[in-house]
Amino acid sequence: MDMWVRMTATSDLTLGTAVDWGFAATVGQRLARPGPPSSDYTRRQVIDELTNAALKAEPPVRDVTGLVTNGSVPAARVIDRPAWIGAAAESMRVMTNGSEKPRGFLTGRITGAQTGAVLAFVSSGILGQYDPFAAAGDGCLLLVYPNVIAVERQLRIEPSDFRLWVCLHEVTHRVQFTANRWLSGYMSQALGLLTQDAGEDIGQVVGRLADFVRNRGDGATAGSSADGAASGIVSLVRAVQSEPQRQALDRLLVLGTLLEGHADHVMDAVGPLVVPSVATIRSRFDERRHRKQPPLQRLLRALLGLDAKLNQYTRGKAFVDHVVGRVGMERFNTIWSGPETLPLPEEIEEPQRWIDRVL
Numbered sequence: 001m002d003m004w005v006r007m008t009a010t011s012d013l014t015l016g017t018a019v020d021w022g023f024a025a026t027v028g029q030r031l032a033r034p035g036p037p038s039s040d041y042t043r044r045q046v047i048d049e050l051t052n053a054a055l056k057a058e059p060p061v062r063d064v065t066g067l068v069t070n071g072s073v074p075a076a077r078v079i080d081r082p083a084w085i086g087a088a089a090e091s092m093r094v095m096t097n098g099s100e101k102p103r104g105f106l107t108g109r110i111t112g113a114q115t116g117a118v119l120a121f122v123s124s125g126i127l128g129q130y131d132p133f134a135a136a137g138d139g140c141l142l143l144v145y146p147n148v149i150a151v152e153r154q155l156r157i158e159p160s161d162f163r164l165w166v167c168l169h170e171v172t173h174r175v176q177f178t179a180n181r182w183l184s185g186y187m188s189q190a191l192g193l194l195t196q197d198a199g200e201d202i203g204q205v206v207g208r209l210a211d212f213v214r215n216r217g218d219g220a221t222a223g224s225s226a227d228g229a230a231s232g233i234v235s236l237v238r239a240v241q242s243e244p245q246r247q248a249l250d251r252l253l254v255l256g257t258l259l260e261g262h263a264d265h266v267m268d269a270v271g272p273l274v275v276p277s278v279a280t281i282r283s284r285f286d287e288r289r290h291r292k293q294p295p296l297q298r299l300l301r302a303l304l305g306l307d308a309k310l311n312q313y314t315r316g317k318a319f320v321d322h323v324v325g326r327v328g329m330e331r332f333n334t335i336w337s338g339p340e341t342l343p344l345p346e347e348i349e350e351p352q353r354w355i356d357r358v359l
Contacts, residue, residue, distance in 0.1 A: 011353035019096075019115055020108035025089035027116030029082040036153065037145025043145070046163070047078045050143045053164040057171040060270045065262075066171070066329050067336070076141040076167075081123040084144050087134065088119055091316050094133045126164050127151065130173035130186040139184070141174050143167070155284040161277045168270050172263040180336045193220065197321035231238050254345055258335070261316015265324065315348055322351040328359060334358060 031245035054076035062069065079087070092115070127147050132138035143166070152162045177183050273279035292358075324332050335341050335358070 002045055008209065017094075018108045018211060019114035021089045021093040021115075023109055023112035024092075024115040024119065025086045027113045028085040028089065028123065031115075031117060031120035032081045032085060032150045033120075038149055039147075042149070046145045046149055046159075049163050050078045050145060050148065050167065051076055052130050053167040054106060054141055054143065054171060056274075057167040057270075058175070060274055061168060061175050063330070064266050064269045065175060065179075066333055067175050069175055069178040071273035073280040074138075074140070074169075076143050078143045078145050080146055081144060081227075084142060085119045085123050085124065087117070087131065087140075087142060088113070088122075091131050091133045095188065128170040130170055132177045132187070137184065138190075139174065141170055141176055143170065151285075151288070155281075155288060156211070157275045157281050158285060161275045162281055165267065165271060165275050165278060165281050168267045168275075169263045172266045174261060176259055176262065176336075182338060183336075186339055187252065190251045191340075192247040193244050193346075194252065207351060227324060251342075252347055254343060254348060257316040257348055258319070258343060259316070261320045264317040319343065319348050319351045322353060326352075326355060331359060 039228065055073055058073050077087075087123070109184055123144070125147060128141070128143040130139060130141050132139045134142075148163060148166060149266075152159045155162075268278075268282070320332070323335075335343070335354075341358050343351075343354045344357075347357070
């Protein structure tokens, strides 16, 4: 869970609703659940080990990906849940070109409270993320140590191995963005379209919503399950978007699928070389990903797009596995040449179509 969660939350702002991001951070930090109990020694130990693991992961990730990054590797920020909420709120503000204090005090506070509640919920599950919009656009790797402790205890796995394994995935995102600087601008442009106020008459939006309801017909009852709710929410969001916003959302979804699938592919390629217990970690972690959850939590995950996030890992990794298996990593890296070489939505499902078009 990382940028996809924030992009999903951002998509709720497609009609230009102002958010008081400072208030969102305050609300989220107050609502955040405390981390697992741990001693000062344990906290210092995990912070030091995650910091070192993030540096240790960089060389093997570069070797496997063949991506070249310049300059020294900046240290990761190893933080707790409230600090992650503050960083995520600030990043969302930058992503949406928002101001600290939006016009419309009451509206900004209401949407800020809603966003803060979302961030509080997510903060108890996210292990780490690379944020390309942090540090004035230089990017920053964030690792949330209370959640790392919680998961390694829950899965009963070797802590040192798990911490390095987590860093392999997140460092891959750092390498993706630092080796291909155009990616953050491409994402920012799509997000700008997604969150701008289209200036449309409310009648146009209502008309599209009415068409959506009519076209759904009997299928409107599909939202009775959490999975159906996820599909219905996504369809409803798309129904009130303008065509440029729909296209921007599609671009972000495809990019997110590629980035996550590539990171999972690299993690599995590097893992056996540097993580002794990687097979056990992967097995137990995948089992945890797909474990059935209480109905309310499943619904919340569906509404926030977290289940769609898991689908991104699976579909994206299948795409990368297929292409690399057919043409090798060096030719796969053509994908990073620019927007025109990124996969189209239908090519994610049929990788050979991307090979035929681009290679």
